[in-house]
Amino acid sequence: xxxxxxxxxxxxxxxxxxxxxxxxxxxxxxxxxxxxxxxxxxxxxxxxxxxxxxxxxxxxxxxxxxxxxxxxxxxxxxxxxxxxxxxxxxxxxxxxxxxxxxxxxxxxxxxxxxxxxxxxxxxxxxxxxxx
Amino acid sequence: xxxxxxxxxxxxxxxxxxxxxxxxxxxxxxxxxxxxxxxxxxxxxxxxxxxxxxxxxxxxxxxxxxxxxxx
Amino acid sequence: xxxxxxxxxxxxxxxxxxxxxxxxxxxxxxxxxxxxxxxxxxxxxxxxxxxxxxxxxxxxxxxxxxxxxxxxxxxxxxxxxxxxxxxxxxxxxxxxxxxxxxxxxxxxxxxxxxxxxxxxxxxxxxxxxxxxxxxxxxxxxxxxxxxxxxxxxxxxxxxxxxxxxxxxxxxxxxxxxxxxxxxxxxxxxxxxxxxxxxxxxxxxxxxxxxx
Numbered sequence: 001x002x003x004x005x006x007x008x009x010x011x012x013x014x015x016x017x018x019x020x021x022x023x024x025x026x027x028x029x030x031x032x033x034x035x036x037x038x039x040x041x042x043x044x045x046x047x048x049x050x051x052x053x054x055x056x057x058x059x060x061x062x063x064x065x066x067x068x069x070x071x072x073x074x075x076x077x078x079x080x081x082x083x084x085x086x087x088x089x090x091x092x093x094x095x096x097x098x099x100x101x102x103x104x105x106x107x108x109x110x111x112x113x114x115x116x117x118x119x120x121x122x123x124x125x126x127x128x129x130x131x
Numbered sequence: 132x133x134x135x136x137x138x139x140x141x142x143x144x145x146x147x148x149x150x151x152x153x154x155x156x157x158x159x160x161x162x163x164x165x166x167x168x169x170x171x172x173x174x175x176x177x178x179x180x181x182x183x184x185x186x187x188x189x190x191x192x193x194x195x196x197x198x199x200x201x202x
Numbered sequence: 203x204x205x206x207x208x209x210x211x212x213x214x215x216x217x218x219x220x221x222x223x224x225x226x227x228x229x230x231x232x233x234x235x236x237x238x239x240x241x242x243x244x245x246x247x248x249x250x251x252x253x254x255x256x257x258x259x260x261x262x263x264x265x266x267x268x269x270x271x272x273x274x275x276x277x278x279x280x281x282x283x284x285x286x287x288x289x290x291x292x293x294x295x296x297x298x299x300x301x302x303x304x305x306x307x308x309x310x311x312x313x314x315x316x317x318x319x320x321x322x323x324x325x326x327x328x329x330x331x332x333x334x335x336x337x338x339x340x341x342x343x344x345x346x347x348x349x350x351x352x353x354x355x356x357x358x359x360x361x362x363x364x365x366x367x368x369x370x371x372x373x374x375x376x377x378x379x380x381x382x383x384x385x386x387x388x389x390x391x392x393x394x395x396x397x398x399x400x401x402x403x404x405x406x407x408x409x410x411x412x413x
Contacts, residue, residue: 001227001284003352005210005345009410011220013348014213014341016409022374023329024343025265026365027321028390075259078249080267096269098246158315164358168315171282171302178280 296342316362361403
């Protein structure tokens with residue numbers, strides 16, 4: 001699709017953007033489900049990955065070891081609480097690579113465990129790309 | 132994306148043409164636009180169905196769901 | 203797969219001068235590499251700075267959770283989800299994915315087809331709230347909004363556009379773009395939903411020709 005952008009138009013609109021002082025974004029958060037007149041309910045038929053189970057248990061263990069609530073961990077790690085719930089409770093859930101990285105940092109894991117976390121991160125990224 | 136468009140001839144029954152014409156008028160779209168939208172919707176539904184999703188219609192008022200059967 | 207490239211212009215913050223830019227009608231590997239190598243690190247660093255400065259999590263850029271690689275991959279396989287990006291100075295300045303399936307909700311054109319902006323993000327250095335050095339380019343959002351309108355027109359939807367605005371952009375869409383604010387949408391984490399009618403689309407474009 002080709003569009004003709006008039007130079008004057010681009011300049012004027014850029015100036016309006018500047019004057020508005022706004023940052024311009026649009027879109028929904030990643031964990032929202034779309035509802036409306038046409039509902040599409042997803043029945044997950046993907047096979048369970050052992051790594052998902054292990055990771056979920058790891059996160060729950062580390063969280064409880066630190067006496068953290070889900071809310072506190074979500075806040076400290078700067079991740080969505082809804083995803084944390086899914087990580088711990090839903091063995092089919094595949095966390096975002098960023099989430100894995102953030103949790104690894106929060107749990108202050110050792111170098112050896114960091115390598116394990118990085119391996120997990122790599123595995124999840126591959127799974128995401130392959131899915 | 133840079134796409135060269137191809138032309139195809141479509142044979143439709145009187146009933147199908149009637150539906151198409153009705154949708155065009157209702158949606159204020161050309162025949163091509165309606166068929167293009169239909170193809171997009173078909174593809175979107177197929178992708179979800181292949182993942183095991185079920186297709187429901189929900190009554191806005193009663194929130195009652197009725198499955199739209201896909202075979 | 204190749205893309206159509208349309209010449210455009212942005213306004214460079216530092217100089218106040220025109221910067222030649224390009225509108226690509228596809229998000230490809232080059233853009234995703236920019237997102238991974240440049241956008242994400244700067245966005246995360248800026249978010250951390252804001253948190254360290256005591257900014258509440260709810261005020262941090264929501265798009266820091268977005269995975270453009272996944273989004274672009276899904277869009278590439280879907281006829282209903284065209285993607286676009288703005289390039290300038292060899293870097294990706296903004297990206298957008300549209301959806302042609304949703305319908306209008308506003309009373310005046312309820313049920314009519316529109317182009318829905320699924321995701322739109324400007325590069326972190328173009329976002330004032332992130333305070334990343336000097337704000338670099340203005341005009342990315344306006345360009346992408348124009349693209350959405352033109353695509354809507356091309357599809358026969360007469361310029362109608364819909365979107366859920368992230369909070370920091372409500373003023374832009376409501377006031378500057380002149381869209382109708384249909385209020386917070388509980389199905390979308392209470393993000394405000396905006397729609398643009400045919401007349402509003404014409405008015406938005408006309409703004410660019412007024413002194």
